[in-house]
Amino acid sequence: MSNYIKKDLEYIYKIGQEVIGKTFYEIFGDQCFKFNNKGGIGNIVQSLLYNVPINSRSESDFIEEGVELKVIPFKEIKSNILVPKERMVLNLINYEKVVKESSFETSSFLNKNKVIQVIIYLHEYEKKWYDFKIINSFMIDITKQKEIETIKKDWLTIINYIKDGKADQLSERLTQILGACTKGKNKESKVKQPFSNIKAMSRAFSFKSSFIKYKVNEIKKNSIKYFNEIFIDNLREKNYTINYESIIGNIKKLIGVDLIKFTQDSKIKNWRNLAIKKYISFTYPNLLKDCETCNIKIIVKKLKYNGTIQEEIGTNYMLDINEMVEEKFIDSTFYQEVVLKKFIIIGIDCNNIVSKVFSFKFDESNIKNALKVYNDTKNKIIVALNKENKEMLRINFVKKSDNLTLHIRPKAINAKDTYKNGKYKLENQPKQCFWINKEELIEV
Structure with a gap:
C-alpha cells in the first residue's frame, strides 16, 4: 500500500491548481514589494502561498506530507513554443554523506524528492517578476514514472564517480535525466571529496530540462492523472531503461x-x-x-x-x-x-x-x-x-x-x-x- 494519504496531499495540489493563469501580483498583492527576489521566486511562493518557512533541511519542504515544492520558469523560444528556462535543481550533493547511502531506495535524494509539487511560471525578460504568470501546476511521484529506472541508473553513476574519488570529474553529460549540476558562485566554489585530495565543484542533483519539458507536455493532457498515480501501487513498467x-x-x-x-x-x-x-x-x-x-x-x-x-x-x-x-x-x-x-x-x-x-x-x-x-x-x-x-x-x-x-x-x-x-x-x-x-x- 502507498504511504501517502490522499486528503493530506490534496490541499497542496489544489492550491497549485487555483493559481494557474494568475500573476504573482494578482496572488500576493502588495506583499510582493516586501521581497527583493534575491532568495528566488520559489522561496516567495513557499512562504506566501503555502506558509512554509524557508529552509535548507534534508527533508521535503512539506515534512508531514513528504512533498517537495519546486517553482520553475519556462520561456518562449519561438511563437507558442515554451521550454524550461533552466534545469530543475533539487538537493545539494553532500559528497561525504552520499557515499554512505546503501541504496537509491533509501537515499537522501529520494527521501526529499520522491513526490514533487511543481509550479511553473512564464519568464518574460521585459517584465517585473511579480508580473510573471503561472501557467501550470502539478504533483508527481517520480517513482511512478516509467523513467525511474533510468533516474536510478543516473544516481548510481553519480555516486560511483564520488566513490571512485572522481567527484571533480562529474559532468551533466554523464547521465540521461538526473544530472549533477554545479552549485556555487563560480569555479572557485570547491569542496572536499572523500576519496581524493582534489577538491571538487559543489554540485546538486537536478532534473534536466528535456525531462521536465517532456513531463509537462504529458501532464498538460491530464494533470489529475499524475496526482492520482501517487496513491496507486505497482504502476510503473519494470526494468524500463533509456539507453x-x-x-x-x-x-x-x-x-x-x-x-x-x-x-x-x-x-x-x-x-x-x-x-x-x-x-x-x-x-x-x-x-x-x-x-x-x-x-x-x-x-x-x-x-x-x-x-x-x-x-x-x-x-x-x-x-x-x-x-x-x-x-x-x-x-x-x-x-x-x-x-x-x-x-x-x-x-x-x-x-x-x-x-x-x-x-x-x-x-x-x-x-x-x-x-x-x-x-x-x-x-x-x-x-x-x-x-x-x-x-x-x-x-x-x-x-x-x-x-x-x-x-x-x-x-x-x-x-x-x-x-x-x-x-x-x-x-x-x-x-x-x-x-x-x-x-x-x-x-x-
Missing part, C-alpha cells in the same frame, strides 16, 4: 530503408522527416519519446554523391538576445537546449534510401568552443545595444570559418523578422540560429 547506445543501435537498423515506401506525398518539403518519423514510430514505438525525454535530437539530412553530409546541422535554437545579455553560459537555456543535447543525423542518399548514420555530442573541447561562441555573441550584442545609431547595424557573428564547432547565421522568416520585441531590441538585426559545423559529425 543512448541502444537508441543509436536501433537507428542504425534503418540503413537500407527506402523512404518512398513510407510517404504518401514526396512533393511536400519535409516528407523525408515525416517518413522517418512514421517508420520509427511503427518499428520502435517508444524511441521518439525516449529521445525527447533524454534531450536527443534526430535530424534527417541529404547526402552528396560521395557520402558526405550536404548541409550544416541546424540546432533549431534561435539566438535570444535577452538571454545573451542576462544569463551566464552554464545557466542558459542555450546550454540546456544545445550544449547538453545529443544529435543523431540520418543520412539519405540520392535514391531516398537511408545510407548512413552520424552522431554528435559536445565533448570538453566542443564545450570550450561553445563558451567562446556564447561570450563572443554576448559581447557583440552588448556593444550593439550601446550604440546610438542602430538603423544600419548588422552584427558579424561567429562564422563557420572560425572553426569553433558552432556558427551563427540568419534564420529569419523574412526581412521584417528581427529582434524588435522584448526587453532588448535590435530592430534591424535579422533573427539568427545556431548551427553545428557538419565536419564535427562522426559516422556510427
